[in-house]
Amino acid sequence: MPYFIFLVIFVVLPLLLILIYALQDGAGHFTLKNIAKFFSDGDSLSTFALSIEVAIENTALCILIGYPAAWILANKDLNRSAVTVVLFILPMWINALMRTLATAELFTMAGIQLGKGTLLFGMCYDYLPFMIYPIYNVLNKMDKSYAEAAQDLGATPGEVFRKVTLPLSMPGIMSGVMMVFMPTVSTFAISEFLTNNKIKLFGTIIQENINNSMWNYGAALSLIMLIIIGITTFLQGGDSEEAVSGGAI
Amino acid sequence: MMKTSTKLLSRIYIWLILIILYAPIVFIAVFSFTEAKSLGNWTGFSMNLYKNLFTGSMQNSSALLSAVENTLLIALIASLLATMLGTVAAIGIYNMKGRAKNVMTFLNNIPMINPDIITGVSLFLLFVFLRISQGYTTVILAHITFCTPYVVLNVLPKLSQMNPNIYEAALDLGATPGQALRKVMIPALRPGMISGFILSFTMSLDDFAVTFFTRGTIGLDTLSTYIYADARKGGLTPELKPLMTILFLIILVVLLVINIRQSKNNDKK
Amino acid sequence: MAKDERIINIQHLSKSFGDKKVLDDINLYVRRGEFLTLLGPSGCGKTTLLRMIAGFMQPDEGSILLDGKDIAGVPPHERPLNTVFQRYALFPHLDVYDNIAFGLKLKKTPEDEIDKRVRKVLKLVAMSDYEDRDVETLSGGQQQRIAIARAIVNQPKVLLLDEPLAALDLKMRKDMQIELKEMHRKLGITFIYVTHDQEEALTLSDTIVVINEGKIQQIGTPTDIYNEPVNAFVADFIGESNILKGRMIKDRRVAFIKHQFDCVDEGFGEDVPVDVVVRPEDIYFTTDPAKCQFKATVNSCIFKGVHYEMWVDTDTGYELMIQDYDPYPVGSEVMLYIDPDDIQVMKKERRSNVLSGVVKDEETIRIFDADFPIPNDFEPGTDVVVDVPFDGVELLDNLDEGVLNGEVHFILYMGNHYHLYVKTEDSDYFYVDTNDIWDKGDLVGIKLLPETIKLSKKDEND
Numbered sequence: 001m002p003y004f005i006f007l008v009i010f011v012v013l014p015l016l017l018i019l020i021y022a023l024q025d026g027a028g029h030f031t032l033k034n035i036a037k038f039f040s041d042g043d044s045l046s047t048f049a050l051s052i053e054v055a056i057e058n059t060a061l062c063i064l065i066g067y068p069a070a071w072i073l074a075n076k077d078l079n080r081s082a083v084t085v086v087l088f089i090l091p092m093w094i095n096a097l098m099r100t101l102a103t104a105e106l107f108t109m110a111g112i113q114l115g116k117g118t119l120l121f122g123m124c125y126d127y128l129p130f131m132i133y134p135i136y137n138v139l140n141k142m143d144k145s146y147a148e149a150a151q152d153l154g155a156t157p158g159e160v161f162r163k164v165t166l167p168l169s170m171p172g173i174m175s176g177v178m179m180v181f182m183p184t185v186s187t188f189a190i191s192e193f194l195t196n197n198k199i200k201l202f203g204t205i206i207q208e209n210i211n212n213s214m215w216n217y218g219a220a221l222s223l224i225m226l227i228i229i230g231i232t233t234f235l236q237g238g239d240s241e242e243a244v245s246g247g248a249i
Numbered sequence: 250m251m252k253t254s255t256k257l258l259s260r261i262y263i264w265l266i267l268i269i270l271y272a273p274i275v276f277i278a279v280f281s282f283t284e285a286k287s288l289g290n291w292t293g294f295s296m297n298l299y300k301n302l303f304t305g306s307m308q309n310s311s312a313l314l315s316a317v318e319n320t321l322l323i324a325l326i327a328s329l330l331a332t333m334l335g336t337v338a339a340i341g342i343y344n345m346k347g348r349a350k351n352v353m354t355f356l357n358n359i360p361m362i363n364p365d366i367i368t369g370v371s372l373f374l375l376f377v378f379l380r381i382s383q384g385y386t387t388v389i390l391a392h393i394t395f396c397t398p399y400v401v402l403n404v405l406p407k408l409s410q411m412n413p414n415i416y417e418a419a420l421d422l423g424a425t426p427g428q429a430l431r432k433v434m435i436p437a438l439r440p441g442m443i444s445g446f447i448l449s450f451t452m453s454l455d456d457f458a459v460t461f462f463t464r465g466t467i468g469l470d471t472l473s474t475y476i477y478a479d480a481r482k483g484g485l486t487p488e489l490k491p492l493m494t495i496l497f498l499i500i501l502v503v504l505l506v507i508n509i510r511q512s513k514n515n516d517k518k
Numbered sequence: 519m520a521k522d523e524r525i526i527n528i529q530h531l532s533k534s535f536g537d538k539k540v541l542d543d544i545n546l547y548v549r550r551g552e553f554l555t556l557l558g559p560s561g562c563g564k565t566t567l568l569r570m571i572a573g574f575m576q577p578d579e580g581s582i583l584l585d586g587k588d589i590a591g592v593p594p595h596e597r598p599l600n601t602v603f604q605r606y607a608l609f610p611h612l613d614v615y616d617n618i619a620f621g622l623k624l625k626k627t628p629e630d631e632i633d634k635r636v637r638k639v640l641k642l643v644a645m646s647d648y649e650d651r652d653v654e655t656l657s658g659g660q661q662q663r664i665a666i667a668r669a670i671v672n673q674p675k676v677l678l679l680d681e682p683l684a685a686l687d688l689k690m691r692k693d694m695q696i697e698l699k700e701m702h703r704k705l706g707i708t709f710i711y712v713t714h715d716q717e718e719a720l721t722l723s724d725t726i727v728v729i730n731e732g733k734i735q736q737i738g739t740p741t742d743i744y745n746e747p748v749n750a751f752v753a754d755f756i757g758e759s760n761i762l763k764g765r766m767i768k769d770r771r772v773a774f775i776k777h778q779f780d781c782v783d784e785g786f787g788e789d790v791p792v793d794v795v796v797r798p799e800d801i802y803f804t805t806d807p808a809k810c811q812f813k814a815t816v817n818s819c820i821f822k823g824v825h826y827e828m829w830v831d832t833d834t835g836y837e838l839m840i841q842d843y844d845p846y847p848v849g850s851e852v853m854l855y856i857d858p859d860d861i862q863v864m865k866k867e868r869r870s871n872v873l874s875g876v877v878k879d880e881e882t883i884r885i886f887d888a889d890f891p892i893p894n895d896f897e898p899g900t901d902v903v904v905d906v907p908f909d910g911v912e913l914l915d916n917l918d919e920g921v922l923n924g925e926v927h928f929i930l931y932m933g934n935h936y937h938l939y940v941k942t943e944d945s946d947y948f949y950v951d952t953n954d955i956w957d958k959g960d961l962v963g964i965k966l967l968p969e970t971i972k973l974s975k976k977d978e979n980d
Binding site: 412414415417418419420421422423424425426428429432433436437439 | 572573574593594595596599600601603604605606607608609610611612620621624625668669672
């Protein structure tokens with residue numbers, strides 16, 4: 001079928017090319033040097049570590065702030081208006097770079113030094129809707145009778161949340177994590193803007209290498225990222241499509 | 250019933266987040282009414298930036314306007330093609346069974362899981378490998394690549410909601426397979442196709458990384474790459490502020506209208 | 519019967535999905551203008567047969583003739599047949615009028631003709647004022663009428679109906695049955711109707727085709743099928759019945775429930791095991807000792823609206839169901855008799871499980887890809903016939919204890935025990951007599967009792 005061919009050409013082949021370029025030197029011979037270079041390069045390694053750290057912190061922050069928000073939005077007693085939900089998604093329609101620049105300016109105006117703190121805050125600001133939306137979707141579709149059944153069986157509101165609502169909303173949290181974690185590791189422009197080029201994330205190094213025609217090393221770095229994606233997807237247990245699809249606007 | 254204090258607390262929480270979310274946007278909007286070059290510098294109320302934007306009397310007006318034009322055109326073409334491809338693909342996947350279906354679903358998920366930069370770099374390498382010179386076409390192909398899976402995902406649920414017999418009913422009443430697709434399937438799938446299209450369009454509009462890697466060196470700019478280059482040079486084109494404000498208002502109105510109409514429809518049912 | 523009376527003629531039709539044979543050598547003809555019903559439990563293959571007639575599926579073997587012509591290669595849109603689908607399949611984006619006009623518009627029928635014909639069928643289905651309505655706002659019964667109208671407006675040679683009333687509630691279903699029958703009469707079109715509801719089939723049909731496990735069990739008029747079921751399956755599936763093990767003593771004399779009865783059946787031979795069916799309304803109470811054939815005690819009595827349904831224990835230890843307009847109190851001793859006409863004697867389909875196996879060693883025989891512990895004197899590798907009586911199969915709650923696992927597929931109550939069909943994962947069957955109560959769909963472990971089994975070397979000529 002045509003779409004299969006399309007996917008092979010535009011998805012599978014390009015990913016294979018990352019692998020091939022990563023394992024070649026400039027002349028096209030097989031080599032492991034590019035991979036070795038990453039593990040012996042202190043700068044790359046520390047950037048990598050920092051990216052993972054920032055991504056974990058950002059993801060955690062997004063869950064902490066986003067989950068209550070999603071819960072409130074999905075709760076019919078607390079929020080009756082679909083418009084409020086739209087208001088949460090709306091900023092995603094504004095150019096992310098422009099929003100980020102404005103955030104950075106706001107920090108500067110308020111006299112806050114651009115650095116890791118502002119990076120985290122700005123990232124969280126950028127990715128929060130991506131966490132709220134899937135969780136909201138799952139909570140909103142969740143059959144209310146589960147919670148009622150738990151109450152009926154003697155669970156307190158706290159227990160209902162811990163033992164029923166939270167476990168049932170895990171798919172939403174997981175797809176939120178997918179939509180926040182990897183993009184955070186890989187952003188390039190946003191981290192530069194938010195820290196005034198003081199902090200580089202992993203995405204920036206990939207971009208610099210590709211832009212400076214160091215394709216093989218850039219591909220090697222991309223390959224490392226792909227492996228991380230593979231691991232996180234595997235840990236997450238497959239597809240997050242349920243929470244993302246349907247009623248996107 | 251909820252306690253009033255819980256209600257109040259949750260309302261405050263929601264509004265606090267909304268205020269933070271909208272602060273930068275409001276910030277841009279406010280400073281679109283002053284003439285200063287940099288954000289955050291108020292030099293008195295003025296509509297000059299708006300005037301400049303519409304009369305085109307600014308430094309690199311043609312570059313900015315062509316970036317806007319490119320952004321819209323690329324988004325339109327890419328999301329239209331993605332909608333067509335994605336709809337046909339969804340019908341195909343829906344009718345598959347067992348292994349083939351799993352393989353297709355898996356492949357379809359890859360572009361959605363991949364971060365933009367991986368999609369960008371991998372497609373960049375593809376075009377280098379195939380020796381395709383990069384420009385308009387490659388950017389559109391790249392956008393179709395990351396948009397189509399979302400169309401598939403939006404059309405599939407419509408297929409499973411659809412009465413599985415309506416395609417056969419059309420054949421039964423004398424429609425050829427082509428007529429059945431045109432006259433029955435497409436209309437029944439339309440809501441999914443539309444939301445897939447809108448999602449594609451907005452993702453394409455907002456994309457930076459993929460465009461950045463696949464636009465080549467012919468100086469093709471979309472709004473994102475224009476802003477990026479602008480910011481790297483130091484000093485944004487001031488007219489971006491009114492432009493963003495206007496775009497935001499348009500989107501706000503469109504989304505509110507769609508949603509209010511939708512919730513009215515839901516009430517009716 | 520004249521050949522051209524057969525509008526549809528199906529010959530040696532077979533169809534498999536993977537390893538599963540869903541239709542097995544179906545031979546059937548449909549007379550012009552008749553109302554024919556394909557009746558069977560879900561999964562019996564009746565819908566598959568209908569879909570092959572409509573052209574949505576191709577048979578693996580055999581042919582379907584329409585007016586004497588093989589329609590194998592004709593795609594559905596070129597077949598002069600129309601279908602009423604199970605859940606209506608109305609086009610949600612079109613209104614009532616456009617749904618009905620869909621087929622005519624495709625045939626480029628002139629506007630005014632379309633208009634005339636749409637109005638006519640709307641009147642026929644009593645939906646005249648609904649032409650502008652959105653189909654999704656209609657009730658189930660109304661959608662049903664539109665679905666029928668959409669099909670018959672094209673004047674098909676044959677109208678195919680796939681469980682059209684299944685989604686309606688009981689009252690609506692009854693009303694629609696009458697209307698369908700009336701429509702069939704008015705239109706004069708041949709109807710092929712698929713249902714799993716035996717009552718619906720009896721009410722509507724000129725001819726009923728009972729299908730089970732992909733095979734035709736019986737073809738006949740509703741009265742034939744009800745009064746003279748050919749096997750235990752048909753007897754059980756159509757109406758209520760007492761199905762009992764019996765023995766043909768000689769022509770016109772049969773023994774069951776340990777009593778002897780006169781009957782009207784001949785030609786079974788002497789002293790031959792048979793199955794006997796007696797409908798519950800055909801067992802009569804009497805106070806005349808001369809008429810009494812056997813005695814029983816009433817153990818339950820339930821009012822069913824028109825009649826009473828009673829279970830009685832016979833003096834010989836069997837349980838029978840009786841329907842009568844008069845109730846008899848629980849615990850009372852009653853005298854009963856059955857008219858010879860009302861005893862339906864059926865050839866036994868099988869008397870035991872005849873399985874083919876391969877000897878693995880002196881302790882084991884391999885049957886259906888499982889190793890059953892059966893002591894034997896044959897050389898390893900010998901092909902043997904394993905004859906297991908119905909009560910030589912043991913069913914176990916604990917699946918792990920069984921050599922093989924299966925699912926209870928079909929249950930017959932035989933008056934003093936149950937007769938079960940147990941289907942293995944590979945669609946092989948064990949037939950089991952048991953006193954234990956199982957439910958349809960129960961998963962069971964299967965064991966064979968070696969002491970009951972008769973082994974013989976497989977005849978080369980078999």
